[in-house]
Amino acid sequence: MNHTVQTFFTPASTNRPPNYEMLKEEHEVAALGAPHNPAPLTSTVIHIRSEASVPDHDVWSLFNTLFMNSCFLGFIVFAYFMKSRDRKMVGDLTRAQAYASTAKCLNIWALILGIILTILLIIIPILILQAYQ
Template structure:
């Protein structure tokens, strides 16, 4: 059984439009885009927040350096380098945020704002 999609519409041999039939080639253009990847986060806002509010040791300064390097690699379209620097920046930001939060809680305990004594 033949597929009906492959059969011509007019079987009688008479065309709907009489006269010479011309085929016109239409010029086409092809636009090739690069491989689409997920955008790499450089964590610059998180780093600036830690730099302003929780500057603990030199972790935030190092995170700032790696965030800027990640942004530079994104501009150069070096995805692998940007992801590497971004990952390092994220790890340093996590460590800095945790350390700053821990120091803040210890200061609250030392000041007597938070107490562990039962009432």
Template sequence: MEFRADNVPLSTRSYPYQGLKDDEQTASTTVVNVAPNVTSVRDHFLWSIFNFAFMNFCCLGFVAMVFSVKSRDRKVVGDAEGARHYASTARALNIAATVLTVLVLIIGIVMIFVSLSMVNRVIEHEKQEHPDVFGGWN
């Protein structure tokens, strides 16, 4: 990538260190080469640590953390494409671990409530069928 300052009007004043005279009209251009920014690759390391600690469904959080570390290593070396590849894999694994863990928690909570409801129905049914056994209970 190149950025040129050709179209920007520059000051024509003379500066002592440039040695320009008052009657000279000199303008210089500057070319800035910008290297690709490798630090812009997100490695999802904190998300992987959280999933490893709290949502490690079938070790997906651990595997996501491994790929996040590999992405960070590639970023340090300067391999932007390799870092993106590992970061993409870590992101997918983090999404899978999060979704699966939340689904398992929701299904578990629903099953507990359904089980308690069924036990309550059975108790009520037994109270109606055998009032002598549950004599003093209402």
């Protein structure tokens, strides 16, 4: 900012009180400066992505780890969920999205295998009992 020395008071020889409103406007113009470029002003819009754009499937991963842990797939799902959450906390959204996508696929497979194994554990004993009757 330029600091220039300006006289804000009228000389003492004029015997008139200074016009303070006029001096205030002159000070603002001097401080801000006159526009140098007569071109129209343009605006810039910056879009900031929110942190919630990366789902980490936490409840689903915990459910699969506790109840649908066939072939220890639930533990692997939970590990990818934790990696996704860690990357999201650090700010690496690209890697967090990759880990979240892997966790989602593994969650789907763990759920499907868990449901199939649960159905088989119900059907096989029934079939065995019917075979012995």
